[in-house]
Amino acid sequence: FxxxxxxxxxxxxxxxxxxxxxxxxxxxxxxxxxxxxxxxxxxxxxxxxxxxxxxxxxxxxxxxxxxxxxxxxxxxxxxxxxxxxxxxxxxxxxxxxxxxxxxxxxxxxxxxxxGNSKLLSLEQLGFDTETLARLRETADSGEGAIVFVGATGSGKSTSMYALLKKLASSNLSLVSVEDPVELYLPEISQTSVDERAGLDYPTCLRSVLRQDPDVIMLGEIRDEVSAKMAFQAALTGHLLMTTVHARDVREAFLRVFGLGVDAVSLSQSLKMVIAQRLVPKLCERCKVVDLQESNILDFECYKPVGCVICDYTGFSGQALVCESLVLTPDLRESLAISKGEMPSAERLEDSSAYIPYSRGIQSLLRQGVIEKAACL
Incomplete structure (x- = not known):
């Protein structure tokens, strides 16, 4: 090098x-x-x-x-x-x-x-307490699909690696198919996609299912064949974790339906959807109280200034904000008869299994971790 x-x-x-x-x-x-x-x-x-x-x-x-x-x-x-x-x-x-x-x-x-940082645990990622508890419970069930969504660079792969790290101590057979492998984990059988050599996602997934896996990590669902095979695997006693590109939980359903997965199969296999965003964290060294916003919001919040520690940007690192949904029996039933339509916003907001972005943003704002502008 x-x-x-x-x-x-x-x-x-x-x-x-x-x-x-x-x-x-x-x-x-x-x-x-x-x-x-x-x-x-x-x-x-x-x-x-x-x-x-x-x-x-x-x-x-x-x-x-x-x-x-x-x-x-x-x-x-x-x-x-x-x-x-x-x-x-x-x-x-x-x-x-x-x-x-x-x-x-x-x-x-x-x-x-x-992989230019140490592997973080689930607790270190910054999930709110309720989402973290639901994610652990879903993973411990040992079957079904957990789908992470978000823009490029929103930490989806990091979250899946942290979840794999947790499961690696459970005497399970863990395999991953990625394009490419981003972080090498000794406890996991990792395969890097190479389409030029004929090693694409569908080919890898077919072989992986013959390898007696308990947990399958699929780097990204890109095509109809992979999508159908992946969610079928989640129906047959495997725990699947994968990602799709979508902005939020509702859009994730639209994206999966667009890949050819029918509503009945999705309702039976999908366990949890987590949408992620990363927002800039205020520099602890130089942040100051934002008097104007504090008066408006009626609680103390902060704004960036800039110093030598944060290279005069006012920010240091990023904080995780997420939206999550656990599929309850009622939601599964409505999804099965939805004919490929994503759940309405009203239906999600009425469900106790749904945690919106706004809850996490408000929590970080009150803790002084982010500025008001990050909420927009």
Whole structure:
């Protein structure tokens, strides 16, 4: 990863190591007319500098070095390419997923850092007490599907890994199918999807079901075949955890129905849906009381300022806010006869099994963890 010679290669290694040290989830290398520009995404915010880090010639070298690390075709500059490599660190090995896209100025490279932190437990993730208790109870049942939803980078995979870590001590057969494997766990049989080699989600899932699994983690449901097979597995005595891209619990039903899963199968297999968001946490060192908002809300809340500890952003880290729904017998019955329609907002709000986003946001606001603007 870091060669002994070659200033450009060493510069790329330093840039990647700096991004990891800052807790960045993504590193962007963008070619522009005035040179190569860099952006990093920290705490969900894309940070950039106005000055280029070097010339377009340097940018070409950096991209070629990335291609070498990923074993990509160096000569292919006019087509998208994807790959991955690993960065060794003191306490962990960070996996880097790379996407290259040709632009009019050259190839843009986006590096996503995965597994660049220690594996957290369920208790450390920040779930509210009630959601955490329901998640444990659902997982301990040993069958059915738990679906995590949210935008890219909302912590869905982190939550599933934490749940796998909890189940790993229960003498169970745990397997995962991911694209790619983001964090390596010694207690779990992990398979990384490789569509170029014919190892896609449906193929992996068919084989996994013959491996005597108790718990199946499916990185993402993307197609109709995988969706039907996954929820069928949840009906036959397996615990399934997976993700879909949706903004909230209601939209998750619409997404699964759109993948071809019928209402009856879903009502019988689905146990719990958790929608996640990550919001910036106020820096404990420099946050101050927001007098205007405190007077309006009638309780003490805070706003960001900025200091050397938080790099003058006013924020340090991210807090988890979630919405959750446990499928009760009444909800299962109404879902089975819904003909593929998502539950109404009124029906969810009337259910004691539903916890809205607003409850968690209000709790974090009262604790002084987030600012009022994060509630919008």
């Amino acid at each position: 870091r060669p002994e010679t070659g200033q450009e290669a060493q510069f790329l290694a330093s840039l990647i190591e700096y991004s990891i040290a800052q807790g960045a989830s993504d590193l962007h290398l963008l070619p522009r007319h005035d040179g190569s520009h860099v952006k990093i995404r920290v705490n969900g915010e894309l940070l950039s500098r106005s000055e280029p880090i070097g010339s377009l010639e340097l940018h070409k070298y950096l991209v070629n070095r990335i291609k070498v690390l990923c074993s990509m075709d160096i000569t292919a500059r006019c087509k998208p390419q994807e790959g991955s490599f690993s960065v060794p660190a003191q306490e962990f090995c960070c996996s880097v997923r790379v996407s290259l896209m040709p632009t009019v100025q050259g190839e843009k490279a986006v590096l996503r850092f995965m």
